[in-house]
Amino acid sequence: MNIKEIIQNIRNSLSPHKELSNEAVLGFLRVLENVREEDASCTEIYSKLDEYVECEVDKKDAARLMPLIREHLDICHECCEEYEALLDVLNEKEKK
Ligand SMILES: [Zn+2]
Known part of the structure; x- marks a missing residue:
């Protein structure tokens, strides 16, 4: 989901109501949840970091x-x- 879609989603859930309804708030929260799911977490990154660095040291892309x-x-x-x-x-290891 890109930023434009996120804003569109928020507007879609807000526009029919002048005041912020519970439904709109829930919709907004759901949008945020989707964004968070797509965001790789630090723990996930951390577990793959050594693999990534090894690739780089091996001059792989x-x-x-x-x-x-x-x-x-x-x-x-x-x-x-x-x-x-x-x-x-x-x-450092490579040099030795
Ligand atoms: Zn991080």
Whole structure:
């Protein structure tokens, strides 16, 4: 679901009512829930992070093989730090 669709959904659930009805609120919550489901969670990313970093160290196109992880690293500071730390460790290993 893209942002435009989300806004459309929110407007659709709001427009028939001048005041915010319970139904509209529930609709809005449902929309938010869908968004969250599509968002990869940090735990999920974390469990695949070593795989991702290994790909990168092997000079494979990690970002293309695992676009969800790349995307998450762009938006999540914590996971990105974790990723950089892992990358450092593996790069050190390579040198030896
Ligand atoms: Zn994260």
